[in-house]
Amino acid sequence: MADKAQSYDSDLIGYVDEPKFYEGKLSSWRISLSAAQIADLPKYQTEKGNVYITLTLSKAGKPMGKIYNPHSEKAKAGAAEHKAKTGGASDLPF
Secondary structure (H helix, E strand, C coil), rough: CCCCCCCEEEEEEEEEEEEEEECCCEEEEEECCCCCHHHHHHHHHCCCCCCCCEEECCCCCEEEEEECCCCCCCHHHHHHHHHHCCCCCCCCCC
């Protein structure tokens, strides 16, 4: 069997600090971006000009930042599949 390469719709970005907890509940997370990463943000804009960054934990339990890449092959395939299912109509209010 040939190995199929894993494709993603997000890229890793920035440095993410360990989450901070207050009274046992998650209170905040901090992400730092370099000047070069900030300059690259426009390439991650959606058609409406939004940039989506998700703070999450890796499988190893380490904090990480993922930035949605609407121009990735997986994102394009997902958008095409969505358009095919909905006939191009969007039920989103924005």
